[in-house]
Amino acid sequence: MSTEALTVPDLTVPPTGLSRAPRELSLCVTGRCNLKCRYCFYADEMTGRSDLPTERWLALFDELGGLGAQRVTLSGGEAFLREDLFELIDGIIANRMRYAILTNGTLVSQDTVEAFDEGKRRLRLNYVQVSIDGSRAEVHDQSRPPKSFDRALSGLRMLKQAGLPVTVRVTVNRTNLDDLPNIARLLIEDVGLDGFGTNEVEQMGSARCYGESVVLTPAERLRAMDILTELNEQYEGRINAQAGPLAMARHFAKIEESLAQGKNGLPGRGMLNSCGGCLTKMAVLHDGTMVPCDLLPTLTMGVIGLHSLAEAWRSSPAINAVRYRRKIPLTSLPTCHDCTYAGFCSGGCPGSVMAKYELLNARDPLVCYRIFKGEEPGDAAV
């Protein structure tokens, strides 16, 4: 373990160079959802909290406009359950921002699609992301209520046919692993998408209850990595991933390439700095709680309307604790002090780590190359 003493930062003081306000925000505009998916990461946050009313969201958009925020992503719950969704979107547009929507797709109708044609709603839309987890109902609906697939695919096709920027996120899990080639064929060849994104079910939200039926085993994750790598070659790089099996396959391939070249690390690695999101982004939950990320719902920064967002952005210890992770060398962690691959690693998603261990300053075993190689038994965080 590193013997160099680490300086404890003042968590009320932001890192040097931090902007005065976030550029982007993830806004969970409702905790309600018409589905109850078996791996909804947000499920933990839904019960017992009310949705903010329209005027509170509009007031937030005014505040964000004054701060020069640029982009917001609307999610939930299911964003299209909000009857005032397009009123909220117009509030975003009036405040000189762009927006994206994450949806399960099942509530998208022809009326919904036509509503995007008013004013600048279409111009300012970055994308609508629909969750599709199977190539057919028998797969997709294993983790969702019956008929979810037909409605989601119909919504996806309507958005695509209307010429709106639409993308898909496929969450890899135990029920759709073998269906991945069919999913790729459906989305790229049949629906005609430019590509789609992937991640994987994590042990958080409702997946805590359904873990064994949905969370990949280590062997299945290896298979997912191989399948997605092969599909991505077949479809010439049209499958993307920021996290999950495909992202891990790329990361591990890079490590192996570097090791073969005799390197002992990669630029910018070796610290707990995997997530730079909190340097430009933050999130607001459906009841108005400000958090560093919607995957870190317990790190409360304040409540919109009661606390200044700009002040919370710069001075909240909750978000600064995530930012200062990047000052922590991986070799200072008990799990990694003797790891010869530490120079290649950045520790993984803080949200995943918190969900697993209720600790922020630990590494995620899912991204650990030493575990991947079978050189470290177990996955203890500390």
Place this chain on the structure above:
Amino acid sequence: MSGKTYRANDVVSCVDEGEDGAMLYNPDTDESVLLNPSGLTIWTLLTSPRTIEEIAGHLAAANPGLTSEQARKDAEQFIQSVVPDFVIEAPNEH
């Protein structure tokens, strides 16, 4: 460029980051540009329609070491770099 008037595009937001200058963002095009403190001064002027000559005059007045020729060049260069996404021509507004 001579004789034309220019003003800030209403849709553009400006975030003043202090010593780091400022960032302009056009949400219609999703384009952004960083301004140094001098650029921010010009941007502030452009809340009202201005000609190149007027911008150059302000620059020369604010920077005594600057020749009028150089001030005009700086003004032209700035306008060229921000039209049309961030600054628009306003021919009849002056």
